[in-house]
Amino acid sequence: MDFLADLFKLLVFPGFLFVVNFGLFLEWVDRKIYARMQHRVGPPWYQPWLDTIKLFTKEDVIPEKANPFMFTFLPVLDLAAAVTAFLYLPFGGFSSVNPFPGDLVVVVFFLTLSTLLLFLIGWYSGSPFGRVGSLRAVTQFLAYEVPLVLSLLTPALLAGSWSISTIKIVMAQNLSRFLPVTLLALAVSLLSLQGKLLRVPFDAPEAETEIVAGPLTEYTGRRLAFIRLAERAELVVGAGLISNLFLPFDKVLGMLGFFVSCVVVVFGLSVLRASFARLRIEDTTLISWKYLIPFSALGMALAIMVRG
Amino acid sequence: MLEKIVALSRKASPWVAHFNSGGCNACDIEVMATITPRFDVERLGIQLKGSPRHADILICTGPVTGQIRERLLRIYHQMPQPKYVVAVGSCALSGGVFHGCYNVMGGVDQVIPVDVYVPGCPPRPDAIIAGIAKVLDKMQEDALSKDGREREVDHGC
Numbered sequence: 001m002d003f004l005a006d007l008f009k010l011l012v013f014p015g016f017l018f019v020v021n022f023g024l025f026l027e028w029v030d031r032k033i034y035a036r037m038q039h040r041v042g043p044p045w046y047q048p049w050l051d052t053i054k055l056f057t058k059e060d061v062i063p064e065k066a067n068p069f070m071f072t073f074l075p076v077l078d079l080a081a082a083v084t085a086f087l088y089l090p091f092g093g094f095s096s097v098n099p100f101p102g103d104l105v106v107v108v109f110f111l112t113l114s115t116l117l118l119f120l121i122g123w124y125s126g127s128p129f130g131r132v133g134s135l136r137a138v139t140q141f142l143a144y145e146v147p148l149v150l151s152l153l154t155p156a157l158l159a160g161s162w163s164i165s166t167i168k169i170v171m172a173q174n175l176s177r178f179l180p181v182t183l184l185a186l187a188v189s190l191l192s193l194q195g196k197l198l199r200v201p202f203d204a205p206e207a208e209t210e211i212v213a214g215p216l217t218e219y220t221g222r223r224l225a226f227i228r229l230a231e232r233a234e235l236v237v238g239a240g241l242i243s244n245l246f247l248p249f250d251k252v253l254g255m256l257g258f259f260v261s262c263v264v265v266v267f268g269l270s271v272l273r274a275s276f277a278r279l280r281i282e283d284t285t286l287i288s289w290k291y292l293i294p295f296s297a298l299g300m301a302l303a304i305m306v307r308g
Numbered sequence: 309m310l311e312k313i314v315a316l317s318r319k320a321s322p323w324v325a326h327f328n329s330g331g332c333n334a335c336d337i338e339v340m341a342t343i344t345p346r347f348d349v350e351r352l353g354i355q356l357k358g359s360p361r362h363a364d365i366l367i368c369t370g371p372v373t374g375q376i377r378e379r380l381l382r383i384y385h386q387m388p389q390p391k392y393v394v395a396v397g398s399c400a401l402s403g404g405v406f407h408g409c410y411n412v413m414g415g416v417d418q419v420i421p422v423d424v425y426v427p428g429c430p431p432r433p434d435a436i437i438a439g440i441a442k443v444l445d446k447m448q449e450d451a452l453s454k455d456g457r458e459r460e461v462d463h464g465c
Binding site (some may be wrong): 030035039040041042043044046047050051053054057058059060061067129208209212213216217218220221224240 | 314316317318320321322345348350351353357359361362364386388389390438
């Protein structure tokens with residue numbers, strides 16, 4: 001029975017099925033907010049699910065120049081990495097599947113892994129657009145990874161721990177004192193998460209007006225569906241991580257609090273997406289090193305001063 | 309039951325790729341106008357995709373010129389099955405004012421199979437949306453019928 005319970009955790013809750021469906025729900029929230037900001041009605045709530053089902057029933061094409069093994073294997077691994085990251089997040093009153101001191105680093109590692117897998121996905125697809133997109137993805141990785149980690153470490157400094165559940169408890173107890181201090185880090189982490197998820201204005205790696213679709217150019221059918229699901233799962237992990245560290249509403253409201261804080265994070269990301277145009281790749285790097293990193297360092301300094 | 313869900317998903321999530329097969333750009337401007345927030349085609353699930361690999365519907369504008377013929381064929385073969393083609397504008401239908409020119413094929417259907425023709429020079433965005441909506445019904449019917457588009461799976465490219 002133990003084995004079955006573990007399998008249930010991995011595949012249904014809080015594993016694969018929950019992450020994927022919650023990710024598709026957040027995609028709808030994102031698209032709906034984006035549409036409302038453009039004064040549109042936007043897609044119906046079931047749109048992301050139908051998109052996914054359609055992709056799973058389309059023809060599978062492996063291009064001649066692609067590496068067939070990597071072409072099939074990498075999208076699945078990408079989804080697996082993103083879903084595994086979520087297993088280490090406590091949410092809505094549930095503790096994570098395997099809590100241990102230092103799980104913050106593991107979650108960040110899995111998020112990094114899926115970016116590197118995206119690089120490989122483009123590299124092995126045998127398309128020049130895929131390769132250019134891959135190289136841009138790696139260049140952008142140099143831009144946002146440092147500010148993202150620095151800003152995620154600010155609550156960890158305040159709590160004096162690397163364990164997400166401990167940080168969450170400390171932040172929830174001192175929310176009124178700590179939230180103003182972490183606001184700077186919260187802003188930086190939202191911007192860098194936007195870069196991590198390759199969304200406007202940091203979508204140079206997938207710029208469809210320049211390089212078709214970047215790393216995803218050659219992907220069709222269910223492989224594309226896997227990559228898209230992995231992106232949604234990354235969105236869930238990113239939003240869940242920020243909501244755990246900065247906005248631990250679920251200590252008060254339970255599961256609803258987790259949903260609310262994730263939707264708040266996604267709202268911030270959608271506002272960014274709706275209000276800016278795409279940056280060139282060198283501007284992304286420049287903005288990151290000129291502004292994001294100094295501000296995240298400032299956030300850390302503030303945290304150290306407040307903690308005393 | 310499963311077939312119905314698949315048919316519905318085909319109908320509700322058409323991703324379009326836009327290809328100018330030698331037109332004068334008027335139809336392209338109208339196609340671009342179609343996907344602006346004013347018409348909100350995302351209500352129908354329509355999204356413009358850069359890569360033909362991701363697309364379900366190919367929107368072609370222009371009489372096919374001799375030079376673009378090979379490219380059009382290649383783009384068409386790169387799309388995964390089931391795939392549909394909408395010809396937009398008089399030129400794409402019959403060659404329009406270029407009909408009979410030495411370098412013009414005279415319509416998209418001379419090169420690849422076309423499902424819906426949208427006449428006009430250029431057609432209004434409403435007409436283009438109506439044309440795509442006609443393809444959507446066809447997509448659903450094909451997904452439900454036994455000898456739909458699935459049979460003509462072409463390998464290559």
